[in-house]
Amino acid sequence: MSTPTTSFSREAAAALARSKNEPAWLVAWREEAGEWASTLELPHPEKTPIQRWTLDVQGVHRPGTTVSATASLPSAIASQLPAQEIGALVVQHNSSVVYTRLSDELKAKGVVLTSLEEAARTHEELVRAHLMTAYERNEHKLSALHAALWNGGVFLYVPRGVVIEEPIQAILFADDAEATFVPHILVIADANSQATVVEHTFSALGDAPAATLLHNAAVEVFAKQGAQVRYASVHHMDSTAIDVTYRRAILEKDARIEWIIGELHDGNTLVDTKSILKGNGSTSDAKIISVGTGSQRMSITTRAVHYGLSSESDMITRAVMKNEATAIINGITKIEKGATKANGQQTEKVLMLSPKARGDANPILLIDEDDVKAGHAASVGQVNAEQVYYLMSRGISKEEAERLIIHGFLDPVVSEIPVEGVREQLQRILERKLG
Structure with missing residues (x-):
């Protein structure tokens, strides 16, 4: 039986954490989030009335079956894997991670790749110092619910100076509409390291499931001084599922994040991708595409917040809208006081393929410093x-x-x-x- 948003509480969060034998610090951490979930309001995305969406069901904890080889994974997951063996792979099936692989070569370099639930036990110091500090637990009701309920998840730590050539792949899959599907991906790239993460989230819920699947997910990337992280993501779930995803990156001096995002979900979508350019010389490059079909409603926001001197951000969003789909595309560049020589650029383009489709492109520049460069372009047309x-x-x-x-x-x-x-x-x- 699913847990309504309105009744989710401190006690429910703690009980769930204890049932999974989580460490005491995490039980208390979730308990506090559960209390916030019962009091905070939903977020208010621009021109998107998400209060009309089915956000009051969180599902029940239904872990998948752990396997020791990719050949034993469900066929829907196995079909997404390449023929050659992947050196670094994490697979989540419904409410838990069921398979993890990391090559001996990467282990020898000190790379850590595991489920976030396991990392909370084995790498407590790193997890506690970073978990939901970029995407905070008390931002709104959905963030508090995520903190209280996240399951499975991915934890990647890349040590100082380590360069990982091959992409690290994460497959997140749901085939049970009543399962809690709340993955959290935490990436920590230490100084002067490099890594590419490819995340693929999809579902196979069958025809007309009785319940609504709520994918309430989060990604946090911490790029330390001089680190470079490329994060690619493709989402495509059934039209009966709701995709809520918040992505955050915090960049220190001379660090770089590259977002490559395919928002191809078939149902209602609320996504927010934000780069915080904290360090001098940090850079962010975001490329996002989306295709809207049917009667789906989409809110897609991309942000860059500049604090560092000579920091640079570039955002490109392209959306194609069909049928009666609606998309609100927001690009927000914020240059804070003191971020001199910063450069923030953004472009939003929407292509309309139907007279009943709607796409709004909203470029926003918020500039609190004089000695900067900033620009935007937006277009909506056929x-x-x-x-x-x-x-x-x-x-x-x-x-x-x-x-x-x-x-x-x-x-x-x-x-x-x-x-x-x-x-x-x-x-x-x-x-x-x-x-």
Whole structure:
């Protein structure tokens, strides 16, 4: 039986934590979050009435079956894996991590890759110092609920100076609409380290499930001095699921984060991706695409907050809207007082494929310092008729011409996905959603 948001409490959070034999510090930590969850309000995203969404069911704890080899994973998960063995992989099935692999080579370098639940026991100091300090427990009701309920999750620690060449992959999968599906990904990249993380979140809920799956997820990336992190993510869940995802990165001196995001979920979506450029010379580059179909409602916000001198951010968001889908695309660049020589740029573009679809592009610049550069561009429109005509004059049908233009519109993000198999999967999802 699911737990209504309105009745979730301190006692319920503590009871769940104790039932999983979590350490005492985490029980108390969740207990406090449970109390906040019973009092805080929902967030208020721009022009998106999420209070009408089914956010009052959190599901029940239903862990998957732990396996020792990828061949034993459920077929829906196994089908997403490449033929060659992956050196670093974490798989979450419903409410728990069921498989983890880290090569001996990376272990020898001091790299840690495990479920976040396990890391809370084995790497308490690192977890306690970072967990939900970028995305705080008391921001709003959904963050408090996430803190009280997160399960499974991914913990990655990259030691000072270690460069990981191959992408670390995380697969998060749900096939039970009544399961609590609240993963938290925590990445700590120590000074002058480098890593690429590829996260793939999807579901297979079957026809007309009796319950609504609420994916209430969070990602936190901490890039220490000179560290470089590339984080790629593809989300595509069933239309009956709701995707709530908050991503945060805190960048120290000369650190860099690159976000490559495919928001291809079929249901209602609330996502917020934020880079905090704390250190001098830190940089953030965010590339995000989204495709809206049916009657889904989407709120997609990308933020960069500059504190460091000579910090730089760039945000590119491209959305394609079909049928009666609605998307609110927000780009927010904030340059704080003292962040001299900062440079913040952003571009939001929405392509409309239906007269009933709606896409709002809202570029926002908040500048509290004089000696900076900042710029924005936004557009909302239909497929360019002149481009279609040109392609048709070369013997291409109108339908194929429009398809080529749309794929070209999204290609700046699709081509950046760092794993060929994930990139191909993304292209298949696009074909399905745009077909």
